[in-house]
Amino acid sequence: MTNAIDWQLATVTAVRDETPTVRTFTLGLPGWDGHRAGQHLDLRLTAEDGYSVERSYSIASEPERSGEVDITVERIPGGEVSAFLHEVVVPGDRLELRGPIGGYFVWEAALGGPLLLVAGGSGVVPLMAMARHRARSSAASLATAANGAAGTPARLLLSSRGPEEIIYRAELDTLASAGDGFAVVHTLTRQQPPGWTGYARRIDEAMLADVLEPLGASVRAYACGPTALVETVANGLVRLGLPPDRIRTERFGPTGT
Amino acid sequence: MQDRIALMRDDPAVELSVDGNAIAGLLMSVFGREVTAMEEQCAHCRTVSVVGTLRVYMRGPGVVVRCPACAEVVLRVVETPSGRRFDASGATHLVAGR
Numbered sequence A: 001m002t003n004a005i006d007w008q009l010a011t012v013t014a015v016r017d018e019t020p021t022v023r024t025f026t027l028g029l030p031g032w033d034g035h036r037a038g039q040h041l042d043l044r045l046t047a048e049d050g051y052s053v054e055r056s057y058s059i060a061s062e063p064e065r066s067g068e069v070d071i072t073v074e075r076i077p078g079g080e081v082s083a084f085l086h087e088v089v090v091p092g093d094r095l096e097l098r099g100p101i102g103g104y105f106v107w108e109a110a111l112g113g114p115l116l117l118v119a120g121g122s123g124v125v126p127l128m129a130m131a132r133h134r135a136r137s138s139a140a141s142l143a144t145a146a147n148g149a150a151g152t153p154a155r156l157l158l159s160s161r162g163p164e165e166i167i168y169r170a171e172l173d174t175l176a177s178a179g180d181g182f183a184v185v186h187t188l189t190r191q192q193p194p195g196w197t198g199y200a201r202r203i204d205e206a207m208l209a210d211v212l213e214p215l216g217a218s219v220r221a222y223a224c225g226p227t228a229l230v231e232t233v234a235n236g237l238v239r240l241g242l243p244p245d246r247i248r249t250e251r252f253g254p255t256g257t
Numbered sequence B: 001m002q003d004r005i006a007l008m009r010d011d012p013a014v015e016l017s018v019d020g021n022a023i024a025g026l027l028m029s030v031f032g033r034e035v036t037a038m039e040e041q042c043a044h045c046r047t048v049s050v051v052g053t054l055r056v057y058m059r060g061p062g063v064v065v066r067c068p069a070c071a072e073v074v075l076r077v078v079e080t081p082s083g084r085r086f087d088a089s090g091a092t093h094l095v096a097g098r
């Protein structure tokens, strides 16, 4: 067992492309003590001269997976750490990190729902851990409950620039077609494929009202992504009548959609 | 002082800020435990906020943490050659939240 405060070495065991600019890294961590959906880890890169930089990356994988975690990183042009991860890191490399970190932006199946998840770009990463955790626990409760209780009702509103930029697109389709109460709503802000009938603008209050409607006013909301988007979502949800303590937010800074 | 607060409220740099989640690891190394789900009270306007929702500026030298209600500084972390300096004089206390 390793303490979350201590720096430890992870081995990159797999690298996979999610979109042209977003990549998932699987990090082997034999001593990993488990995490909660929504938590992140701090990654530290140290140069030979001792100069070091730290950045936070959300854990994408569900807590049910053990011995390894996934992080999903968007490549920021000129970005010190994200560009290094994209250009240099290959399976077999070792990375220094600490975690799991955070106790506010987390969701556990036991907290219940209904769940409203709202993300812009790579802000979907911690919400994906929640969606995966939710799917696992709804499958488990289906298997044990005699009355076949469905999963926590949940809807994800995801803002992406264009169809090629939708992170986890195929897996989100699969989760949404499982028939256990999970829905995905996309908005494509810059480029839409021919025949697109979904939203084609930045998230605004009217869009939030539409997506929220089937869930009712007792939702737990989680919003994550670029700071400007999170501000819009949090303010919009408060104006729509959600109690502020039912809205949890995580701001990634100026990056993203 | 008032001018600076007004500037801060309209400052487009708010979009460059992150929030308390971004310093969860740093705070864990200061306090020895996870504190972002705890509540803090601002010494300037007395607003109680969950630490995870505080406004954090970490692109300059050191880390500046501001109250989301009044924009005053509640915490400051500076790395000096003689070690890390942690100044929490802008917060009255930290309490275990919900």
Ligand SMILES: Cc1cc2nc3c(=O)[nH]c(=O)nc-3n(C[C@H](O)[C@H](O)[C@H](O)COP(=O)(O)OP(=O)(O)OC[C@H]3O[C@@H](n4cnc5c(N)ncnc54)[C@H](O)[C@@H]3O)c2cc1C
Pocket (backbone or CB within 6 Å): A040, A055, A056, A057, A058, A059, A072, A073, A074, A075, A076, A077, A078, A079, A080, A081, A082, A083, A122, A125, A126, A250, A251, A252, A253, A254, A255, B016, B017, B018, B021, B022, B059
């Ligand atoms: C809690 C948390 C979780 C995160 N999870 C993820 C995740 O799962 N996936 C992911 O891709 N990213 C995530 N991020 C963002 C990530 O930590 C880095 O900020 C991002 O990868 C950019 O780092 P970089 O070193 O590549 O770019 P930098 O070298 O830091 O910046 C590159 C350029 O972007 C600008 N810039 C970037 N961020 C800021 C900022 N905050 N303030 C001002 N200018 C800025 C800089 O001015 C610079 O020009 C998370 C952030 C936080 C706080």
Ligand SMILES: [Zn+2]
Pocket (backbone or CB within 6 Å): B042, B043, B044, B045, B046, B047, B067, B068, B069, B070, B071, B072
């Ligand atoms: Zn205040």
